[in-house]
Amino acid sequence: MTTPADRAAPGPGIPEAVHRRRWAILGVLMLSLLIVVLDNSILNVAIKTISTPAPTGLGATQSELEWAINAYTLVFAGLLFTSGLIGDRVGRKKVLLGGLVVFGIGSALAAESGSPGQLITYRALMAVGAAFVMPATLAVLMNVFERDEQPKAIGIWAGGVGLAIAIGPITGGLLLDHFWWGSVFLINVPIVVAAVALMIWLVPDSRDPRPGRLDPIGVVLSVIGLVLLVYGIIKGGELADFTDPTVLATIIAGVVVLAAFIVFEKRSDHPSLDVTYFKNKVFSAAMAAIALVFFALMGVTFFSVFYTQSVRGYSPLESGLLMIPLAAAQMIFAPRARLVVDRFGYKATTTAGLVLLAGMLAAFAGFDADTPIWVLEVAFFLMGTGMAHIMTPTSVVIMQALPREKAGSASALSNTFRQVGGALGIAVLGSVLSTAYRDSIEGKLGMLPANLRGTAGESIEATLGVAEKLGPRGQALVGPANDAFLHAMHVTSLCGTVVALAGAVVVAVFLPGRTPRRPENQEEPELVAAAD
Incomplete structure (x- = not known):
């Protein structure tokens, strides 16, 4: 049965074929979003198991466990802005597909980690993929829905985040009851395969039709500034002391680099970020x-x-x-x-x-x-x-x-x-x-x-x-x-x-x-x- 929204004619920027399957496209985007959010919540359940000595776990120390979490946050936050720019330039569908593939590979490697150091490395690789998935899902959503339907679509998208938060710890607990600790990462792989197949079939590509010239200096400044700032924040929390000289120096350096990024972007005739x-x-x-x-x-x-x-x-x-x-x-x-x-x-x-x-x-x-x-x-x-x-x-x-x-x-x-x-x-x-x-x-x-x-x-x-x-x-x-x-x-x-x-x-x-x-x-x- 069709609804009035389904029968409505699409706007000038949306072809009829895309307009008809916009809700199916939203479902694929939510599936892609699911694994990124689920991975963060599912790991919290597995922390104690991973800290257990082999063969049950990896024998990770408290510091190593923190960095298994923080490496993901650090890389994810550092690359988010850059990934959004790349999606606008080369196409959001391409960026989504590439991000999902990298995330899937990182998940498979993390599941087979033989040491805490390997787990930290592969978690960082997963974050590279996730950083390209997260912003692209919302960007595609804004592109296949007309303005009057965007609030409803964004609401459903936000509800998907709630679903991932709910099923992450439950899924992790069930997996750990029946399988080894690596299963909490391996579970991502079949979801990635399904999401990639559906995305190739359903999701249209889109990009900024007037992206302008590249801004490599701005991109590098944004990545360095965000990484320094987030690293300083994480380190301050780890030490429970934000007055530590190393912590202060890192946070101040991050703020200075981001300030330089803003000044550079204001003066550039082809900025990555229009600060206006x-x-x-x-x-x-x-x-x-x-x-x-x-x-x-x-x-x-x-x-x-x-x-x-x-x-x-x-x-x-x-x-x-x-x-x-x-x-x-x-x-x-x-x-x-x-x-x-x-x-x-x-x-x-x-x-x-x-x-x-x-x-x-x-x-x-x-x-x-x-x-x-x-x-x-x-x-x-x-x-x-x-x-x-x-x-x-x-x-x-x-x-x-x-x-x-x-x-x-x-x-x-x-x-x-x-x-x-x-x-x-x-x-x-x-x-x-x-x-x-x-x-x-x-x-x-x-x-x-x-x-x-x-x-x-x-x-x-x-x-x-x-x-x-x-x-x-x-x-x-x-x-x-x-x-x-x-x-x-x-x-x-x-x-x-x-x-x-x-x-x-x-x-x-x-x-x-x-x-x-x-x-x-x-x-x-x-x-x-x-x-x-």
Whole structure:
């Protein structure tokens, strides 16, 4: 049965054949997005198994595990902007296909890693592929849907992120129950094969019809600046000390290089990034909102895993199942957020979403070791609801603020801000968590030998690990460790609350009440090439 939308004639830039299969194309794009997001969430479940000595795992140290995660984040964030530019220039379908193939190869190699060093290397290779997949999916979406259907399509796209967040930990737990640790990476390969086949069949190619000259200096400056900045953030969180000279020097160097990038782009007659985009207060506010949301969300997700597993005693699979309400809310409400925007406007919808998110972050400050689990589930569901009413509207604002031919650049910028915000959230809020925990537990470690006190004070996992090695004598540390962590979680959640409220203020001041209007007489260029 056809719907009125299906019967509607396509716009001047979209051939009829592409218009008819636009929803099938969206399904393929979501499948491509699924593996990129799923891989991040699925690895969290496998961390403990990978740290187990061979043959069960790789015997990875805590530092090696962190870099297995951080290598992906570092490369992914560093290449996002460049990948969007390449997609606009050479074609988004080509970039998507190439990114998927590289991601699949990296996944297969990671599954067969023989050492932590190899795993870190192959995770970085996976990130190269993912960096080319993520922005291209949204850019293609903007290209095959007309402007009036874009909010609905973006909402469904955002709901797909929620689906991946939900099934990642569950899939990882099930795989680890029946197979070896490498299966959490190998599962990507058949998904990649299916996505590539469907993409070749269904997805049209598109590019910027007027890309201009190459800007190699701008591209190099953007990559170096982003890598230095994200590396400094990650290192600061790892050391729980952002005043460390190496950390400060790296972050400052990253900021200086990015500043040089902006100055160079302003003076260039063929810039990679038209910095005048950011003169648009609506565009800039939406970017800031996305960064602040992921700052708060990633930091809370980080400490909630320790709360459910270390304090509450749930298994990795059970911990993953507890996250279902958060993901379910995104899946339910993200596709429908456009209806709320239609009625109340961007400003009211997004501000309300951020206030709701801030309230749920604040709720964590009241959780203790025996808080009824249904309360946690309600908090997760409401967090997901808030996220759905933030992500969809801000993504629509960002993507519609720029011309369609710049969709790759807009998507890449959005994802870059998201990744840098998330990295900052994990690093900064992780540092707050570590510092608060260490300050709270130090006075309880007097019973330990001097050489163990430093190690035991690093985290709740470290304290519980030392307690387990001490046997019955170590049981006296379990209660203080839980109390110290809960205190640290309360402090950290309140910091996240402040950040979310800051985001609410930004969008309340700068986002429009209704849909931003494209300037009159500005036509959409014809970008989509119909498939044979």
